[in-house]
Amino acid sequence: MSNEDGPVKATQVKLVLLGEAAVGKSSLVMRFCSNDFNENTSPTIGAAFLTQKCRLENRIVKFEIWDTAGQERFHSLAPMYYRNAAAAVVVYDITKASSLEKAKAWVKELQRQANPNIVIALVGNKLDLVSDESGASVAPKSKPAAEEPANEAEESETDAEDDATPPPPATTAAAGDDSSDSLRQVSKEEADEYAKEAKLLFFEASAKTGANVSELFTEIAKNIPDETPTKPAAAQGQAGRRNGARQGADSGVDLGERQQGKKGGCC
């Protein structure tokens, strides 16, 4: 339907980033939105909000990104941000095994409590720390996200499956670089297997080098249904759309008084 309106019309997609503290959620967003990387970012308090467009062959997807705080005690706030989300990026740090456990818990929570059609991507970040060239070989560095050719993401996915046998990605120079590779605590296979099992998109990426970052968002965009019924053009019928989207959503610790009443109505 939206195709008939022409390619200029952007589909709005609410996307939420979740994952343990300091795995690099904000950095991934910064890479995607402003193609930049900063060693010293502030930890996210509550959540940060950014937008970025992503151009596909036949349409434009406008991401409204909620970058949440990672520390456990902010957990009760998360439902406020993932309610109505059409997509979620669950991030772990491939140099920290415990962060994958946390990621799994997030996936579980999303699958139970969030919008039932939510597209979830699992991302192992900080790929640059384990091998210099695997990131580079997979994707050219620092590609502006908006003009992303659509085929790159596929490439990286096949890549992932080819690599399924030995622990380090099967790139030629990997063996010579064991000092950095020893940092890896989560093997690509383990995470990939889990992602398949839980039906998630999966990427290993680096916010620092930019490897796989735009691929990640492009792939998510492709997986979002063309016309999202949850996002009709602004202003009209908002109440209806929100209520519809909220079905099955977790209430969390609801910060709005008003939502109290509404929640009772639909759950």
Next chain:
Amino acid sequence: MSLPMHLRNYKEKSKDEQTRDFFNVPVWDAVPSPNEEPVTTKPRGVKDGSSSGGLQGMDINAVLSVEGKEEVYAGRLSLLPPFLCFISLDRRSCRCTLPLYTIRRVERLNSRAGVFALSLATWHGMRIILQLTSLLPTAEHFSILLRDALKSQLTSMKSLKPFLPSLYSEYLLTTSSSSAQQQNPDHLLLGTELGEKSGTAAGNDGEGDLRGPGGDGKGSYQRGLGETFGFPGDARKMRERSKMKLWKEYFMIHGRNFTLLRYPPFQRLLQVGLPSRLRGELWEVMSGSIYLRFANPQTYSLLLSNNKGKSSQSTDEIEKDLNRSLPEYKAYQTEEGLARLRRVLVAYSFRNPELGYCQALNIVVAGLLIYMSEDQAFWLLEVLCDRILPGYYSPSMEGTLLDQRVFEALVQRCLPMIKDHFASVDVQLSVASLPWFLSLYINSMPLIFAFRIVDCVLAMGVKVLFQIGLAVLKINGEALLEVTDDGMFISLMRDYFSTIGDSAHPNHPDPRVRAITNFQELLVVAFREFNIITDDTIQAERRRLRAIISDEIEKFSKRAAVRNLKKVGSFDKDEIGSIYDYYFTAVCSPDGGPANGGSGSSSPKFGDQFDQPRLQVDAQGRVETRIDLKTFRVFLSEIATWAREETVTTNAFIQRTERRLADHELIDRLFYSWDTQAQGTLSLQDVVIGLDRVMHAGLMESIEWFFNLHDKDKDGFLTKDEVIQLSESLLFVFRNEPGDIYLAAVSKFILNAYEFGDANSPHPISSPDGVPRGDQESASHVRERSDSTSGPHNLPYLNLATFRMVVLADELLEGFFGHDLAASFQLDKTVDEDYHQAHQKPEGILGGLMNLVVTNENKSRLNRLADGFGAALGKHAEWRKPSLAKTLPSSSSQLSELGTRESLLTPAQQEQRRNRSVSAASQASARSTSSSVGTPESRSLADVEAKYREEQDLVRQAQEAVMHRPNFAIDAIGDSDGEEEEEEGEGGRGADDAVMDEVEAFLKAHGDDDGGLKGEQKKQAEDLLKAEPMGGGVSANNKPGRPSGEGGLIDL
């Protein structure tokens, strides 16, 4: 997984605590006299306001004036040992908090008849006249209490002198003014922006000149990173020198640091922004954290040295955030700055392990450390977490969530258009406002402005955060009404804050108006239009909304805990939910509580004085709620019918069932068998797995499970002793069953076990004398005999197959293992869905009455009252509920029959001295029979009537309390005369004048009336200044020639 049980222990603050909070006075326990043994753990415990080291506090009406000052204020004087505090009647013009150790001398003045006046000489040479305007006996009583409190502080006074050099104001007032005057014009160019400062000595001097004397090793005052790395902002633009001059003048007249009085100019100087060099000290003085630093001189360094090298989840989290704390500030790009930040956060995480570390604290502390030393920042952090922002940073962040809800409610009241619009487009305020509150706006707007808000928060309390938030929304009101989603809202706020230093009226023809910044406008709106938001407003809203938030947090953590279980066995979601509820209820119950300390080597040692439930830190340093044996008993008593004693009492009015915990080795066995990792505590997961095994077991599994429970060394054999223990367990479970069939079954079991055991034993039995003969032989006799012969009783004796055979030989036991045992665990209770809302104190007069009945104490009182009546009428009766019959649909006829039936187990068990529990239980049942006879318990009707009166008094008190609740005065929104635009100074005037212009703007905004006394009263107070002391008085420094000590004190 950590449970939010502290929510259930929450108590509203008492009046005394509120007064202490208002004056920033710490609880007594937090201010040991400096020569006491230093303690690093946080004082908690007795939250009893009266605990003030045996010293009594008191409030009295008084009139305050200061030598050399015109103003005279009527107000309320509070003695809160070891502090003396005053607040003027209008609650804003004049206030002070004087530690008694800064009062050198107190004299009663010889004044007109009927006037009781005291003269206080403070450490800094100020003379304060206090006229106690209450009745004479009251005033005299007050002065006696004051005298006692003063005497107790003589030792603290000795510590004052060495402490004072840590304060900048002392340095400021003791350096010659000439050094502050020498000015080098070049230096005006320096210190322009953050970190732009040149490293040369000349540069430092120059900044020193602009910022006031000091810097670069001059003076021994405690200093923040700003002294080395430069303070944020342009010193000249911020008119630092003029501000410092004004403060210096203020200090000379109104006292400084410990003896600072807040007079109206204080408020104005505060709101134009504190000068950088003085900021740290004023922060600790205004917030009261200086009293903690003074009283606990070694705590900070001890915390660091005692915990050196330790790591925990908190220290890991801190480490992650160090590089992410105001990274744009130069000091935090250096090891020195990061090390300070690390030490303060780590020390606090060990001081308050329950809170540990919360993201946002790194930002707040990074901000504090620019202006304060580590020690200063540490204590201010404690005051922030405990008092100013309570619960903001705790693991469940209930304070943050609550205040967000309060903020929403205030927006609804003050700015209904915005709130309604947000409701219609489904935008939540807290997506933007949450970080404002959590990081005190430090992360939301440029630092120089954020710190001015921090100034006001520390001086006036949390209400400032709300006032600023409301003002931000109001100022952006029009644009906010155009917002259609969360994202637009966030961007709008971000844009506003990024231009907060710009002119609010850039196109205005008048340059004075153009000079007004958005930030100035924000403060004026916040403090003028929203000055109706008072501490009381916030407290009332918090009271109203707390229960809702608490319930939401509990439900949320329940969902999370249930979801995060790795194994749930054959339980369905609802059953897991009720296991969680029982577990949580047990943790919160007064008898229970989570486990203390434990095995985690990294877990900090908790002080004994904690009365709050504690969390356990596991080997990975993660915080987890686990239960110990004591709490497990509570938990099990809720689930397993035989793990509790239920006494049914009927009296003339009602029938009620009272529950107590049962105590038996069997319960301990269960606990230790479920504690598979031998931690001494159980997690929710352990409990779920444990319950799954017993509740979903078939006959054979059940038998095996019970066998294993008693096979201590797990060799597949029970020893003779263990056979006896196993039968005791059975007897324990059956103890309240009616009839003698269960006893008979157990006796038969023992006989058979010994018979088959002897036959099949892997060890030849030398003397099979332990086998009792005859069905009437009681179990305890068997036990006694088997105890008497030691040797073979510890050897492997009965294996599982034999045990199974013996059990299956008895129909009753077969039924027990096949069905009754599993069924004796019941998960069907429906727990309060909204605990906090259900337990919220209802309001109104009827509510007042309800509250009385609802408290447990009164419930039991009422019960006793009813029992008294029942006994008087001869209708009081009690009986025990059986355990297994409870699993069947109980027929009432059967139950009532039980009352008259004697427990058959009793005589046997009473001989068992080894088994405390069972005998205790039987004693209890013996007691219950005697009480039904009625002699000791019964009361005369006069007694009953007296009780009833007492009850009524309580009701009346409650009603009065309800009537006195303060009203919410939001309707009384003040007149807005829109004059702020004309209040700025003229362009070409000097810097000092410009500061004063800003000051004047605030003066106008707050109304000119300083609330001072006029006319006759004022004259009287002036007379007092000239009055002679009556002779006598307290003199702390024992000046020779002055009467002092015991004799003189009495005259006071």
